[in-house]
Amino acid sequence: METLVRLNRTVQAAAAVAALLAATACGSSDSGSSSSTGLNPPDLKAQSKLGKTEGEVNLIAWAGYVEDGSNDPEVDWVSDFEKQTGCQVNTKTAASSDEMVKLMKTGQYDAVSASGDASLRLIASGDAAPVNTDLVPNYKDVFSGLKQQAWNSVDGTAYGIPHGRGANLLMYNTEKVSPAPTSWSAVFDDASQYKGNVTAYDSPIYIADAALYLKATKPELKIEDPYALDQDQFDAAVDLLKQQNANVGEYWSDYLKEISAFKSGDSVVGTTWQVIANLAEGEGAKVKAIVPKEGSTGWSDTWMLSAKAEHPNCAYKWMDWIISPKVNAQVAEYFGEAPANSKACDETSDASFCDTFHATDESYWKNIAFWNTPIEQCLDGRTDVKCVPYAKWVQAWTEIKG
Template sequence: MRPTGSAIAAAALVLATACGGGGGTTTGSAAPGQSGFAPPKIGALQSVGTGEGQVNLVAWAGYVEDGSNDPKVDWVTPFEQATGCQVNTKVAGTSDEMVNLMKTGEYDAVSASGDASLRLIAGGTVAPVNTSLIPNYTDVFDGLKSKPWNSVNGVAYGVPHGRGANLLMWRTDTVKPAPDSWSVVFDPASPYKGKVTAYDSPIYIADAAVYLMATKPDLGIKNPYALDDKQFQAAVDLLKQQRQLVGEYWSDYTKEIQAFKSGDSVVGTTWQVIVNVAQGEKAPVQATLPKEGATGWSDTWMVAAKAPHPNCAYKWLDHIISPKANAQVAEYFGEAPSNAKACQETADAKHCETFHATDETYFSKVYYWTTPIPQCLDGRTDVKCKDYAEWTRAWTEIKG
């Protein structure tokens, strides 16, 4: 389909969240592997009172739009008019920046990605969220509630913003037959050596782990973000092997689109919104969720433990997941909304269909980005898993 102007803008904006990492782990699991992970005891707000007059947010680009970037894109002004809470936003470019900004104590809420959320929880930077004070939480898809990236041992630490999957994209005039497996980018005998592209982030190690879960079950990987020494080394070795196939690692959506248009890249990982834009620019590409499954993201709005304006923060959390606002941000950014009722509010009647918003079978194959921590997220207690710092060091080694 030919994407709208907002969809094209969304492709530019999707980069921000993707670079920082998104939400996630195995769909359907609450948080079984968090035994031993004991965040500081911080109480949740017990009632929402009159707004304090302002709210200070840390957010990814495209998540808090007030019409200044595009007069037609504004879900902030209605919130300000309804609550009296003036919205002040600091746009962050990475999850590390978000974590550091929240540590200053100057901000009330943050749209945390999965490689930041557990760090914020463990550091006592954010507080549990009393979802009973957020009426629109009731309509959030069950597949996004009580997950390892937004809760700890059943206690919610935020509200889901939206979600998406990392897909396999290929040029239809070059890659034949149409692939249905990640083997086309991992098999050392791949005929597309030098024209494979891969996402440039330590979290991409999880993509290798997803592939190994299906192809080497003897490794015993149950969760791609819970890797012990042997499992982690297998994923790293696979990525070092893949390095010989990769022509370019990408993190800039415009460069990936251009590479596929020119033929410099013919197969690799991508997002649905990028597929839409590439097709709109006449690139002969298609994408699929491979049979092994895929990684993905679900960002979470979290409230600071010492929020200067907690009432306005809670009002914002309820607003951003309200049907209309959630539909607007999901459509502008290019993702599936978190509120089931948002699908009735999108300008494009097919938006939720395109982004599989209501297809839990589809998302059951998606392993949402989650911060790797020493306490194995798959429930094991007899071993330690590699944490994100070790993932980061390994990624530098993989790329050489």
């Protein structure tokens, strides 16, 4: 079965969107509950019970998340949903988190498969509604490490249903990189050894990877959360990435290009996803991918309900369906990620799939700092300093790449 991954997660957030996030996070005329992170979303209420389904549902999703057989007749988990619920599925495939945020603001969509670099924006602006998890029976079987997390909830209120997760790994050519690296220093402090053959993920959120490395190697910076950086911490991460830039041969956002680069030898070390490492190795590249000793960043996607949803009952039905064991297993294998439902591993066609993607290993995920949206109110709880908001990350990324 062909594996699909997100085609391009390069996030190029518009300043207006980021400004809206900052303004909302600071508190506005909307009344909201006080948050330990400083986030102050509008006071929206979750749906209390399900009503009659509306006959259709409009979704925004990453490529490979909503398959109806049109791309591959063997890959279809939408048709049975439509038959069982009477909800016709209409899908808009998005290429970036920023596009998802913009589409959600139109009010024309009922739900979105948002990543952590978009979810807080949707919560803060009031575009995402709280979700009543009691109306999603399969939620009870979601791995505990995905519930009530900083990117999908605020002070105990859930704003979505976890879909799956993955880590950003260090991949290296086993014939050209020796000794085998155990640290992100291979792409930062020691990157000059592989000048021109280092690769990095092309996104402002990659600044967090540098911050994660500095958290371990520069304790004097006192970095606690790679998505909560005050100006000094942020400047240190940006400086490190500017130094790295001299050694980078290519920034990647298309997984096929990264596979090709490792096969040809144009890239010998850099960040990757497990599914890319599997595909590259399957195509003959001499590669290995690891979580370095400092840990890694990662992504966890969440199905979020629009506050303006015209078809909320069908949307709830969809959220329960997509994390049901069999369907969640199908999506995870097709896309290449760890499933969210703990029972999905019994349904995968590949008996070793969940082992490969560490689906049930919660100790593995404790070393992963999942993407989150930087805001002025420091996500690590500090109140004596302002953190650098996402709009500044976007500006800095342009400077880093020159």
